[in-house]
Amino acid sequence: MYPYTPTPLEQSIERLFQAMEIAEPHQLDPEAIAHRLSIWVHYAPFSSQAIDRSGLQSIVLDNRLSKQEQWQDFGHELCHLLHHAGNQLAMGESFIRFQETKAMNFAYQFCIPTFMLLKTELPRLEAEAVTTISGTFGVTPEFARERLKRHYRQVTSNRLAEKLTAFFHAEEIVKRTEGIDYIVPTGRSKMLFCRERGVIGYMRDRDESE
Template structure:
C-alpha cells in the first residue's frame, strides 16, 4: 500500500498521535498493561464485566479475566475510549446518549486495537481470509473483530482513492478554464473535504457547533461567514474598549 498517499481520519490521527506519545510503533508493543501504566490508568482483572471508571480524573479499567486474551484486548480498547473521549455517568445519561457513546467506543476499539498507521506498514497476504487470519494473529484480536476492522479499512481506503481521483479530475477542469469564475470557485471549494473544518484549523479560537454532522456543504459555508462576522464584531468591540481606556 502507498502509505504516504493515505489520508488519516480525525480518529485515526488521534490514535496515531496517542501511540506516538506512548512511544509505541509496532504491533508487538501493544500491551494493555504497559499502555495503562503509561497513561496512569489503574488496570484490574476480575470476574465481572469489563468497565471503565472515572473518579474525578482518577482513571481505572476493570477487565473481565474470564475472557480470552483477544477479548480482553478488545474490551480494553472499548473501555479506554470512554475514559479518553467521553464524559458523564452513563447511569444518569439518556438512553440515546448511552447508545451513541457505546457505538463510538466500539469504533474506537477497532482502530485502537488494530491501528491504521501500523496496518499500512504491513506486508499483507493476497486473499481476504488470509488477511483476516494475519491481522487476528498480529494484533491479538478475534477473527470476527479482524474481519470488521479490515472491512472498515477497505471502505476508508476505497473512499479515499475515489475522492483523490475525483479531485484530480476537478483540478484538471479548473486548469482548462472552461468554466465561469463562479463555477471555478465553487469547484475549488468543493475540492476540500470539509470547508468549515479547514477554516477552523487555520484560525485561532474554539467553536462548539451543534448538529455539525447534519450540516450541508452550503450551510457550512454560511457558518464560516457567520463566524467571520462574529470575529469582526469582536475585534471592533475590542478597539472601542481600547480607545475608551486611552481616554
C-alpha cells in the first residue's frame, strides 16, 4: 500500500462505512447498508430513483438490471438522499446536471471505496486489474475500468503534490540557510536576492535535455 492522501469525499465515505462497521468488500450489500441507514429498498420495473417523503427515505432499484448494475444505481441514488434536497422536476436543467455529476462521482467512490481499493492487490495489466475490481466489488467491467482510471488520476495528482511540497520545502531550507529572501526566475536561471545585501548570486535551471 503506497502513501495516499484521500480527498474530502473519500474521507467522508470511509467514515460512513466505519460508522456502519463495514471494512471489507464482501460486506458491500445494498440491502444491508440501506437497513443500517434506515432506508427502504424496493424493486420495480422502471428506472432506479431515490424518494424522500417527509424524512421517510426509499430507493427504488430497477429489477430489470443485473445485481452489479443495481449496486451501482444504489450508490448513485444514495448520494441524492444523503447530499441533495428538492424535487428535480422543479429544478433547472443545469442544476440537475450538476447533481447527477456529483451523484455519479459519489457512486464510483461509494461502490468501490478508496480505502478498500488501496488494500486490493491489483495486477499490472489494466484488463486484469479491471477484472479483479469488478469481481471484488461486484460492479460491471465498464464501471470498474472508469473507477480505475479515476483512481490512477488521483494517485498521479497525489504524487505530483508530494513532489511540489518537497521542492518548496527544500527551497525554504536553502533560503533560510543562505540568508536568501527571494528566489526570482530570470529566463534559464534564478536570481538569489537578499533584502540587506541585494543580489547575491544566480542559480542555473537544470536543462531538461541533460
